[in-house]
Amino acid sequence: MRNRLAKIYTAWSTLAMLLMVPAAAFAEYKLNLQTPNTALGHTIYDLHTIITWICVVIFVVVFGFMFYSVFKHRKSVGHPAAHFHEHFWVEVGWTVIPAIILIAMAVPATTALKQLRDTSEPDMTIKATGYQWKWGYDYIKGEGEGISFFSSLSTPRAQIEGREPKGENYLLETDNHVVVPVGKKVRMLVTAADVIHAWWVPALTIKQDAVPGFIRDTWFKAEAPGIFRGQCAELCGKEHGFMPIVVEVKSAADYSAWVSSQKASMKKAAVADAPDKTWTLDELKARGEKVYASNCVACHQANGMGTPPAFPPLSGSKNATGPKADHLAIVLNGKSGTAMAPFKHLSDADIAAVVTYERNSWANKTGDMVTPAEVKAARGGGAAPAATAAPAAAPVAAPATATAALPAAVFFDTGKAAANDDGKKTIAEVAAQLKSDAATKVELTGYTDKAGNLAQNLELAKNRAVGVREALLAAGVAKDRIVMKPPATVEAGGDPKQARRVDIKPGV
Ligand SMILES: [Cu+2]
Numbered sequence: 001m002r003n004r005l006a007k008i009y010t011a012w013s014t015l016a017m018l019l020m021v022p023a024a025a026f027a028e029y030k031l032n033l034q035t036p037n038t039a040l041g042h043t044i045y046d047l048h049t050i051i052t053w054i055c056v057v058i059f060v061v062v063f064g065f066m067f068y069s070v071f072k073h074r075k076s077v078g079h080p081a082a083h084f085h086e087h088f089w090v091e092v093g094w095t096v097i098p099a100i101i102l103i104a105m106a107v108p109a110t111t112a113l114k115q116l117r118d119t120s121e122p123d124m125t126i127k128a129t130g131y132q133w134k135w136g137y138d139y140i141k142g143e144g145e146g147i148s149f150f151s152s153l154s155t156p157r158a159q160i161e162g163r164e165p166k167g168e169n170y171l172l173e174t175d176n177h178v179v180v181p182v183g184k185k186v187r188m189l190v191t192a193a194d195v196i197h198a199w200w201v202p203a204l205t206i207k208q209d210a211v212p213g214f215i216r217d218t219w220f221k222a223e224a225p226g227i228f229r230g231q232c233a234e235l236c237g238k239e240h241g242f243m244p245i246v247v248e249v250k251s252a253a254d255y256s257a258w259v260s261s262q263k264a265s266m267k268k269a270a271v272a273d274a275p276d277k278t279w280t281l282d283e284l285k286a287r288g289e290k291v292y293a294s295n296c297v298a299c300h301q302a303n304g305m306g307t308p309p310a311f312p313p314l315s316g317s318k319n320a321t322g323p324k325a326d327h328l329a330i331v332l333n334g335k336s337g338t339a340m341a342p343f344k345h346l347s348d349a350d351i352a353a354v355v356t357y358e359r360n361s362w363a364n365k366t367g368d369m370v371t372p373a374e375v376k377a378a379r380g381g382g383a384a385p386a387a388t389a390a391p392a393a394a395p396v397a398a399p400a401t402a403t404a405a406l407p408a409a410v411f412f413d414t415g416k417a418a419a420n421d422d423g424k425k426t427i428a429e430v431a432a433q434l435k436s437d438a439a440t441k442v443e444l445t446g447y448t449d450k451a452g453n454l455a456q457n458l459e460l461a462k463n464r465a466v467g468v469r470e471a472l473l474a475a476g477v478a479k480d481r482i483v484m485k486p487p488a489t490v491e492a493g494g495d496p497k498q499a500r501r502v503d504i505k506p507g508v
Helices: 002-025 039-072 088-117 252-272 281-295 324-333 348-359 372-381 421-436 454-474 496-500
Strands: 124-131 134-141 148-151 178-181 186-192 197-201 206-210 216-220 226-232 245-250 408-411 442-448 482-484 501-506
Touching (some): 124 178, 124 197, 186 197, 186 206, 206 216, 324 348, 324 372, 348 372, 408 421, 421 454, 421 501, 442 454, 442 496, 454 501, 496 501
Parallel strands (some): 442 482
Antiparallel strands (some): 124 134, 134 148, 197 206, 197 226, 226 245, 408 501, 442 501
8 A cells, every 4th residue: 555655656756857847948938927018907917816816725625625535535444425415504605605706706807807898088099900911000099190001020931931040029020010109098999801810919918809890999008118019819811820919119209209200201102102103114013022022922922933722823824914904903802712812902002013013023024014093093993803804805916006986975965874875876886896806995984064063963974984884784895894984074164065975985
């Protein structure tokens, strides 16, 4: 007997020693929550500690009692079993005591939870939007209002792929930090654009699911300046571990300085991207390379080869070397049912740049460029994406120059959205020409003037253009060959007929 116990004891102590060796080796890993940087965080931290200790005490008392009874009253020492079924005081005791313990824990827990949910009267509001796989931030209220940026992982690919040693904040560093002032109540609105993500910064005691189509709110008030790191905490796809969050808390003065520098660089960017700016192919390509690196490499790879079959190569791709409109359509609208998400949240200049880059990199040498104006036009059309981009007519080399019927104008009767007989004749001529000339696309613009109710006029102009589009579709013109332009107004004083027309112009 003695002997057996001694053996068991030796086995346990050996196991304990084995467990202690790695514990020393991993001394830098803390076995607790991160040190909080908010008052509420301290409350939650203390609550966690107290409740853990309550659990420990219950554990020791209950198991101590149980093991003592089992050991002391075991059959082998001849102890007869006691009978206390339906013992009144035992049953009252084991109902009332746990109830009291639970209530004692629920009171501070509920108080903390109520504070956590109280997003009223914030000093400023920031919206965080989860994307596959980065975060977008919009400062929507308070000092800094109007600031807006994306924040992507900045750990170099070489570290991730093991070609370089891992840095200090491996996978916890971003190109743009969320900057906030110290001691101010910051309300966070959290949402997502594609799948569910979660905005989690442990030191600020925030973990909030980001659900597409819903906006959830939470808040924090940082106690001290510093840099606090977090991650997306909801499995959101292939690069889920690659969308960290970095919050930088600054003093009030430093925060104001950051806001002004941010505003200044936004102004500069707005000038650099001015719609009337003329770009060169090289400028667009250089910019496109950066846009590509932060938005597309994850799937299509830096060498444009993708990782087939899931992610197709862009190098040599029919789409990226075919008609610009199809290429633009897939980047703007994505392809539903695949991992190719819409990128319409990028600016016109960024999309123009990345598309130009893709058309002139790797094996792709189209030599053409897509300008921000073309991107804007492709957006403004709002036409349905060229869905399953039937590449049918694409490579046919027909003279793209306008012929007889184009450009054309369809005139309408006052107040009428449907075309009259003359109008129908014009549409039929255009349709006939489009059928014989497979390369030409058309742009439709409805016109109105500024007399009367402008909103109503624009609506009518739009409906007329939509009517023309439908007539062309009915005549067999493919829908990706018709680009809708926003309605326009004519200056007062001209022929009133001009304000009742839809232009059909040959487009790109
Ligand atoms: Cu995520």
